[in-house]
Amino acid sequence: MADREQLTEWLTATAAGDERAFQQLYGATSSHLYAVLLRILRSPDRAQDALQDAYIRVWQKADTYSPDRGAPLTWLMSIARYRALDLLRRKRPEVAMPEEPDMIATLLEDEQSLSPLEENENQQSLDAIRHCLGTLAPQQRDSVLLAYYEGLTHQELSARMDAPLGTVKSWIRRGLLRLRECLAESSV
Template sequence: MQSQSSDIADLIARTALRDRAAFQALYRATSAKLFGVTLRILRDRSEAEEALQEVYVKIWQRADRYAVGGYSPISWLVAVARNHSLDILRARKPASDDIETAFELADDAPDPEAAALAAGERAQIDACLAELETDRADAVRGAYLDGYSYEELAKRHGVPLNTMRTWLRRSLIKLKECLTR
């Protein structure tokens, strides 16, 4: 199980680098489970199939947000599928005019403990980014925080596209090592 978990984590990391083959392998390895999650929540096969496609689009776009520590990779994938399915359910429900229902709504803001953990994680990520060479750290921020494409970053830093891919891949490996210390 641990081997499968690390394999899935590796596929997510490679997907974050826009490796299409890794993304296809991730889909083959996890789509049945994630379809089960969407189907269980939505209770409609065609809607669950459509939701599953949207879930994998989100995974492709947000694979760089998976944090190796804390959650298993399959738990992260299931959370993406679950949250997307719940968003679909919420969109179905008509707005209520009853003020009483407003009191039943959960506060989406993180509780103080979660906020403190997030701040600690952010500080750790910032510290690990500071260990990278300045241009590498700028490239990582540009790709994963600002949404620049590899091509845009390569032009911006005046390096070939493959060099930029190598910078980002190696920088993510260094960040992973730093975050797991």
């Protein structure tokens, strides 16, 4: 994967209408975005639609990216995730890929599951958030991760975790505040 500086350069060039830079940006980042879209949408067709829509938006809105708003890859990731959430809210897929119930445990505990990250900064950020997620109560942590990776709403989380809606909302909010506090302490 290209480093942050290179991705920023391509994004800036894309904003100026440089088609080759846009293609290079796509080549360097699409596999990461596609992985997340597959996870959330659980359907290759829908994930591919979302991926297309996301990069169309990148092409149109690249000029709104600014390095002080975060790393290029996480900015791209957000665009893709928002698109996936839009699609998800409209209609749940009728044919879904199989669930992976141990996904959260894997993400938190199995170092081998991590893809090789060539960018140290990303790895440090990931280490920090993994550490901070580990400091949350299990229900707080699970609700945040389920929301992120599966795009679940409060109501869906309530059903999935078999807990009252108010309780789930509280888990999420307390978990996020604790996460914010911990990340600030980690100075990441």
